Structure formats: C-alpha cells, structure tokens
Amino acid sequence: MENFTKTNRRDFLKLASTVTGGLFIGFYWSGCDSPKMKVLTNEEVLSKVLDFNAYLSISPDGDVVIYSPNPELGQNIKTSFPMIVAEELDADWKKVRVLQAPLDNEKYDRQLTGGSGAMPHSWERLRKAGATAKYLLVAAAAQKLNVDPGELTTQNGEIFHNGKKKFHYGEVVSEAAQMTAPEDVKLKDVKDFTLIGTPVKNVENKAMFTGQPIYGLDIYREGMVNAMIQRPPFGMKIKSVDDSAARSVAGVTDVVVFKNNVAVIGDSTWPLIKAKRQLRIEYEPDGAVESSFDHDRIFKELMASKSAQVMRKDGDVETAFKNAAQIVTAEYQCPFLSHSPMEPQNFFAHVKGDQVELIGPTQTPDRARMETAQLLGIPKENITVDITRLGGGFGRRLRADFVVEAAELSKILDKPVKVTWSREDDMTGGAYRPAVRYQFSAALDNQGNMIGYKLRGVGINAGNTTRENNFPSGAIDNLLIENLEHKSPITTNAWRxxxxxxxxxxxxxxxxxxxxxxxxxxxxxxxxxxxxxxKNPVGEIHYDIDRMIGVIETAADKSNWGKNKDVMQGFSVYFSHRSYVAQVADIVMDIGQPVLKKITAATDCGIVVHPTGADHQVRGGIVDGMGHAMFTNMTFENGLPKQRNFDTYRLIRMKEVPEVEVHYVDSGYDPTGLGEPALPPTGGAIANAIYAATGRRLRSQPFIEQKEFSDIRLQIRRT
Incomplete structure (x- = not known):
C-alpha cells in the first residue's frame, strides 16, 4: 500500500526535478525491496533546478522535467502534452521526465479532461512554453559566446555554433533563468517537427508494467478511516434506519447518517461491504415520482407534444412534406447507460479546520475544489487538490459528488477519510447516459432528392438531445429540428x-x-x-465540409466500398468534438450466418501528435461504441437499476472485437479532439452492415435485445 506524502506545489515542482525516475514524487513504496526516495533539503533542491515556466524545469545537468497539467485517464495525454513542449524546446527526449501537475489555476488554464478539448485548447500554449524556454537558453548561450542568437542552433538539448557543440542546456540554465522572457516567440514550422508524429512510448509504460502508478484506490494515510455509503433509490428519501447489525460487524467503527445517505466507517473496505448489506433502511417517496420511471409512456407523450423547442428551422418544411413524392419515417431509441470505469469512484479528504486536502481521481479538479468550498463554506484557496491517475472516467468523473461525500464525512468525523464505491455502488449511484428517443422524417421528390428533413429528439434528463447544426443541416432546403426533455429523479451526466x-x-x-x-x-x-x-449552403454551416468529404472518400477507398461482391458493408460518418471520423463495417455470410469481420476507420483530427496514442484512441472508441450499441442496457424498477454488476450489465468481450483498420487524413489543421470522435459512427456502420447482409433494420439499442436481431446470431471474426 502506498502512502501519499504532503508537499505543497512549490516543493512538488522542485523535488520533481531532482529525481531521476521523476514519475512518482511524493510517494514511497512500503515493500522491503521497493525503491526509496532521498529527501533533499531546500538548499539542495534550489541548487539543482530552475523553473522556466509553469510547464517545465531544467536542471544544471541537463535533465528536463515537463509537467502535464491535465488529469490522465488513459488517453495518453501525459505523453502527448510533454511531446509538444519537448518538440519546441528541442529537448533530448531520453532526458525528459514527466510529472502530473497538481491543481493550480494561476499557472494552468482549463485544467481538466473532458469533451476531447484538452489538446486543441493546450496545443499553442504548450508550444509557446517550450519555445520560450529555448529562446532563453539560446540567448544565454549567445551572451556567453558573445555572438548573435541567430547564429546558434539547437538539437537534442544541445546548443551549436557553426555546427560545433558549445553547451548542453544545463550549462546555461542559470544564466537563462535570469533573463526576461519575450511576450511572443517564433514557433517551429510543422515540416520541421522531429518528435511530434513519431511513435513515442507512453512515458508510464515501465511504471504501469510494474504496478507503480498511484490510483485513488491506492491512497493511504496514517490515521485515515475508510467509508462506504448506502445511497437511496432515485426519487426516495430515508424514513428510518436500523444499523444495529451493521455496527456488530468486526472492523466497523461507526455508522453515520448524513443528508439522505448512510455511511459505514471502518478500517478497510471488506467489513464495510458486509456491514452495508446488514443495514435495514426504510425509504419513502420524495415527491410524486411514481410515473417517472414509465419511460415508454413518457416518450410516447412527448413525441406527440406540440410544445417542442425549435432548435433549427430552415425553409418551408410544411410545404416540402405536403408536396413530397415519398416520405420516409423512423424512430430510434437508446437506453440509460452506466459509465462503468474499471476503477469505481473514490476520493480522499482531510478537513482540518478551515483547511482541506483532497486527493483522488477527478477529471475536473477545480470543480472538486469549488464544490467542497461551497459545501464547507470556506475559501477555495484553502483547499488543495492532488490528482492521481484515473482508472477510466468516460465523463463520470466530471462530477464531484464522490469528492464532497468524502469532504463532508471528514468534517463530521474530524478525521481523514477515504470514500470508496463498490461496483454495485458505481452502477446504482446515478449520473448515467440519458435515455433518448428520436423521430425522423424525410421528404423526397420524384428524383429521390431529399427536399425536407425533420428530427424530433426526446430525452430523459438529457438537455438538448440534438446537435442541430451538424450534418445534414445546411445541406437540405427545408429542415426542422426540435427538442423536448422530461425531468426525472434519475441523475444523468456526460457520457463519452x-x-x-x-x-x-x-x-x-x-x-x-x-x-x-x-x-x-x-x-x-x-x-x-x-x-x-x-455550393448552395442553407443557413449557417458549423462543420467543415471538405474535412468531412475527406474522411468519407478515404474510408470508402480504403474499405473498397461496393467493390467486393461477397462483402456486405455499412457506412457511417460523423463530426464531433472538432474531428471527423468515417467508418465502414464489413460483414460476410458464412453458412447463412452474418460474420462481422472488419471495421475500417478514416479520421481527420488535424496533426497527429502521438500516433500510437491516437491509434489506441480510435480503436478504443470503436470497441466502446460497438460494445454499447450491441450489448449494454440499464433498466429501472421502483427507482433502482436492475443491473448492478457485470453479470447482468453486459460489456463487450475481447473475442467479440473484429479487425480494426485505422487511417488518418492529413488536412493540415492543428490537432483537434480524439478521445471521443471515433465512438459515435460505430453503431451506425455496424447496423447498416447488418441491414445490408440480412435485411433487418435495428432501430433500438442494445441490438441483442431487439427482436429483429434475435435470430441473426451475428458472429465476430478477425481476419
């Protein structure tokens, strides 16, 4: 079990730069054969490191420490962010160490992971950080040599004059740190990149292979107590609590009722799991919610409603449908889904008067701090947040409910507390993907041209269920997109x-x-x-037409669209989170049964910073999109999910993943999002391929629960 030792941000940065391994400063390993960390005095620290900006430090021996400010939950940002800094710095990647930076709003802007926005937001900032440091180092070297800085070149952390090495960065770091940084610096031309676009190994590979990264579940502090919480069903409140049996479980030290929750407190999680099962809690309705879980009735009523919110309207839709030669209509529906990250929710909190220390896995550290400050009524400046590695998130850790639970219990108990959710807690604790139903209509003329298009989206706690400005908006003369929402006790949240x-x-x-x-x-x-x-845009166009055409043509070309007579194919394309992805699914018939053999993807995410990481993101998005489209469902009874663990909440399995072929379109744009864009097109590509192969149209997810799918027995086979 690891121990997370306290360091403030200034000491953290300084200590980080002195450790050769550099990855896990602030931790020690308790095993007898584990590496030990030498604790340096302030004088030793100050003699070894100089900070050039919020993103990097360089030591006199030439070692470079680059800080990754955004939380890492598996999207390789802890590798790709430092690559950008190192590229502009012309650092020797072998001498670069990467550290997770703690929350610091003064140094870092948008210090969160979500919406696939980290890379496009930070691209220029990171480049300027590296370029500024290089400018100062070169200026210092020029001053030492008494030459013009323009006569010097840099490569792999070294400075050259007339082709001859003069200094490594560490030899001029002290002088460079005394200089004034320019307000603006010249950035590299893309054609001159030597690190960006290369398959750099993940900076945490070795550590991950040996089990060293610290997750929230690993956090331990002397004097800390563990807590697990029984939360109420949706739409219910506590009427009475009998905790006598729970208190009798060995290892349980207390039971606390707070707000609408019951927390069991103890030394470790296993007694708490047993004690939770012994709680006898009686609930009663928290308002008129009896009908809130009849989702089919809700959808039908809202689909027929005349009070929808118009999200976009172009042309004369009514006349287009009145004069149509043919009208096509269909309804599609999706269920609630749990995020189900591998690591369930957890967080550590220690409230000490008006000071609070928070440690754990969060996609939004500032939100964790703000909501804790609001809960406790203390200034946010009195709260520190240290970010562990995240064992998945998919949007669930954008919320801070699990953080404030820990803070509130720490306040009540006057002790450091780690709150841990079980898998059942995670699945029944809410913040799901919203359930949505869509109604589509298309009006065609005698030549089969679409002259009218209507979309009505109805969601349960979904907000705006449409993306009204996405394709095909702007391509159809007469278009109407509407939205309705039903408010339900079931809590929802952004889902990948x-x-x-x-x-x-x-x-x-x-x-x-x-x-x-x-x-x-x-x-x-x-x-x-x-x-x-x-040629003739209708209203505003909010997507890049040429980029979308580019991925469509690439996917069609790479998949041999329509050219293999024995292969039935399904196509899909989508623009989301600033990127464009087109996919083609291939199905062949084998003794009368459809076999999904391959998915070909073409992606335009701008400049690909880290090809290996990008490939993982695209493939992972496809697997995630396929699994949830085909298998996963969450249903409710009396405010409780019927699915409570992976025995009933069906996820995709390794053997069910077909071959995935990934291609990139170089559009010349700066990097755009990639953590999410590959997921949306997958379900459509597979469903369209299934129709092409079997004539069965799948309009609801998950596919395996649809009668149209029940006798198909789709197989997945890798070539």
Whole structure:
C-alpha cells in the first residue's frame, strides 16, 4: 500500500526535478525491496533546478522535467502534452521526465479532461512554453559566446555554433533563468517537427508494467478511516434506519447518517461491504415520482407534444412534406447507460479546520475544489487538490459528488477519510447516459432528392438531445429540428461523446433508410448532400465540409466500398468534438450466418501528435461504441437499476472485437479532439452492415435485445 506524502506545489515542482525516475514524487513504496526516495533539503533542491515556466524545469545537468497539467485517464495525454513542449524546446527526449501537475489555476488554464478539448485548447500554449524556454537558453548561450542568437542552433538539448557543440542546456540554465522572457516567440514550422508524429512510448509504460502508478484506490494515510455509503433509490428519501447489525460487524467503527445517505466507517473496505448489506433502511417517496420511471409512456407523450423547442428551422418544411413524392419515417431509441470505469469512484479528504486536502481521481479538479468550498463554506484557496491517475472516467468523473461525500464525512468525523464505491455502488449511484428517443422524417421528390428533413429528439434528463447544426443541416432546403426533455429523479451526466454517442447511430442509420428509399448508394448520397451544402449552403454551416468529404472518400477507398461482391458493408460518418471520423463495417455470410469481420476507420483530427496514442484512441472508441450499441442496457424498477454488476450489465468481450483498420487524413489543421470522435459512427456502420447482409433494420439499442436481431446470431471474426 502506498502512502501519499504532503508537499505543497512549490516543493512538488522542485523535488520533481531532482529525481531521476521523476514519475512518482511524493510517494514511497512500503515493500522491503521497493525503491526509496532521498529527501533533499531546500538548499539542495534550489541548487539543482530552475523553473522556466509553469510547464517545465531544467536542471544544471541537463535533465528536463515537463509537467502535464491535465488529469490522465488513459488517453495518453501525459505523453502527448510533454511531446509538444519537448518538440519546441528541442529537448533530448531520453532526458525528459514527466510529472502530473497538481491543481493550480494561476499557472494552468482549463485544467481538466473532458469533451476531447484538452489538446486543441493546450496545443499553442504548450508550444509557446517550450519555445520560450529555448529562446532563453539560446540567448544565454549567445551572451556567453558573445555572438548573435541567430547564429546558434539547437538539437537534442544541445546548443551549436557553426555546427560545433558549445553547451548542453544545463550549462546555461542559470544564466537563462535570469533573463526576461519575450511576450511572443517564433514557433517551429510543422515540416520541421522531429518528435511530434513519431511513435513515442507512453512515458508510464515501465511504471504501469510494474504496478507503480498511484490510483485513488491506492491512497493511504496514517490515521485515515475508510467509508462506504448506502445511497437511496432515485426519487426516495430515508424514513428510518436500523444499523444495529451493521455496527456488530468486526472492523466497523461507526455508522453515520448524513443528508439522505448512510455511511459505514471502518478500517478497510471488506467489513464495510458486509456491514452495508446488514443495514435495514426504510425509504419513502420524495415527491410524486411514481410515473417517472414509465419511460415508454413518457416518450410516447412527448413525441406527440406540440410544445417542442425549435432548435433549427430552415425553409418551408410544411410545404416540402405536403408536396413530397415519398416520405420516409423512423424512430430510434437508446437506453440509460452506466459509465462503468474499471476503477469505481473514490476520493480522499482531510478537513482540518478551515483547511482541506483532497486527493483522488477527478477529471475536473477545480470543480472538486469549488464544490467542497461551497459545501464547507470556506475559501477555495484553502483547499488543495492532488490528482492521481484515473482508472477510466468516460465523463463520470466530471462530477464531484464522490469528492464532497468524502469532504463532508471528514468534517463530521474530524478525521481523514477515504470514500470508496463498490461496483454495485458505481452502477446504482446515478449520473448515467440519458435515455433518448428520436423521430425522423424525410421528404423526397420524384428524383429521390431529399427536399425536407425533420428530427424530433426526446430525452430523459438529457438537455438538448440534438446537435442541430451538424450534418445534414445546411445541406437540405427545408429542415426542422426540435427538442423536448422530461425531468426525472434519475441523475444523468456526460457520457463519452455526449448525445452524439447515440445520435450519430440514429442519424446515420436513418440516412441509409433514405438512401434505400431513394435508390441511391449511401456514400454517394452523403457526398451529394455535402456538395450541395458547399455550393448552395442553407443557413449557417458549423462543420467543415471538405474535412468531412475527406474522411468519407478515404474510408470508402480504403474499405473498397461496393467493390467486393461477397462483402456486405455499412457506412457511417460523423463530426464531433472538432474531428471527423468515417467508418465502414464489413460483414460476410458464412453458412447463412452474418460474420462481422472488419471495421475500417478514416479520421481527420488535424496533426497527429502521438500516433500510437491516437491509434489506441480510435480503436478504443470503436470497441466502446460497438460494445454499447450491441450489448449494454440499464433498466429501472421502483427507482433502482436492475443491473448492478457485470453479470447482468453486459460489456463487450475481447473475442467479440473484429479487425480494426485505422487511417488518418492529413488536412493540415492543428490537432483537434480524439478521445471521443471515433465512438459515435460505430453503431451506425455496424447496423447498416447488418441491414445490408440480412435485411433487418435495428432501430433500438442494445441490438441483442431487439427482436429483429434475435435470430441473426451475428458472429465476430478477425481476419
């Protein structure tokens, strides 16, 4: 068990720069054969490191420490961010160490992980951080040599004059630190990149292989107590609590009722799990919620409602449908889903008067601090937040409910507390992907051209269920997009690729239905619509037409779209989180049964900083999109989910993943998001391929629970 020792930010940065391993400063390992850390005095620290900006420090021996400010939950940002700094710095990557920076709003802007926005937000900032440090180092070297800085070049952490090495960075670091940084610096030309775009190993590979990264579940402090919490069903409140049996469990030291929760306190989690099962809690309705869980009735009522919010309207939709030669209609529906990260929610808190220390896995450390400050009524400046590595998140850790639980219990108990959720807690604790139903209509003229388009989205705690400015908006003369929402006690939250994770499947499947009715090739129909939007745009265009065309054409080309007579294919394309992804799913028939053999993906995410990480993100998004489209569901009874663990909440298995082929389109743009964009198109590509192979149209997820799918027995086979 690891111990997270206290350091303030200044000491953290300084200590970090002195440790050769550099990855886990502030930790020690308790095993007898574990590495030990030498504790340096302030004088020793100050003699070894100089900070050039918030993002990096360089020591006199030339070692470079780069700080990754955003939380790492598996998207490789802890590798790709430092790569950008090191590229502009011309650092020797072998001498670079990477550290997770703690929360510091003064030094870092947008210090969170979510919405696939970290890379596009930080791209220029990170480049300037590295370029500024290099400018100062070169200026210091020029001063020492009494030459013009323009006569010097840099490479691999060294400075050259007339082709001859003069200094490594550490030899001029003291002088450079005394200089004034310029307000603006010149950045490299993309063609001169030597590190960005190369398959650099993840900086934590060795540590991960040997089990060293610290997750929230690893946190331990002397004097700390553990807590697990029984939360109420949705729409219910506590009427009475009998905790006598729970208190009798060995290892349980206390039971605390706070707000609408019951917490069991003890030395370790196993007694707490047993004690929770011994709690006898009686609940009663917290208002008129009896009908809030009849989702089918709610959807039907809202679909028929005349009070929808108009999100976008172009042209004369009513006349277009009145004069249509053919009208195509369909409804698509998706269920609630749990985020189900590998590491359930947990957090450590120690409230000491008006000071609070928080440690754990969070995608939004500032939100954790702000909500804790609001709860306890203390200044946010009195709260520190240290970020551990996250064992997955997918949007669930954007919230801070599990953080304030720990803070509140620490305040009540006057002790450091670590709150841990079990897997059942995680699945029943809310913040799900919203359940949504979509109703589509398309009006076609005599030539099969789409002259009208309508979309009505109805969501349960979903907010805006549409992306009203996404394709095909702007490509159809007469268009109406509406939204309705039902408020439910069931709590919802952003779930990987919010809204688009299902909307893309519904839209892309419906467009295939339209192509079939119009007797058009699905890919050509989409390209024709995009060309129409390019030549005669209708209203505002909020997506890049050429980038979308680029991924469509690449995916069609790389998958041999329509050219293999024995392969049935399904197509899908979507724009989300600033990036464009097109996918083609291949199905072959084997003794009368469909076999999903391959998914080909074409991605335009701008400059690919870290190819290995990018490849993992695309493949991971496809696997995630496929698994949840095909298998996963969450249903409710009396305010409680029926699915409580992975025995009933079906996730995709390794053997069910087909071959995935990944291609990138170089559009010349700066990097855009990649943590989420590959997920939305996957369900549509597979569903459209299933239709092409079997004639069965799947309009609801998960596929395995649809009667249209029950006798297909789709197989997955890797080539």
């Amino acid at each position: 690729a919010p809204i688009t994770n299902f909307l893309a499947y519904a839209e892309q499947s419906f467009l295939d239905e339209v192509a079939l009715a119009a007797k058009k090739d699905p890919v050509k129909m989409r390209l024709d619509l995009l060309e129409r939007a390019k």
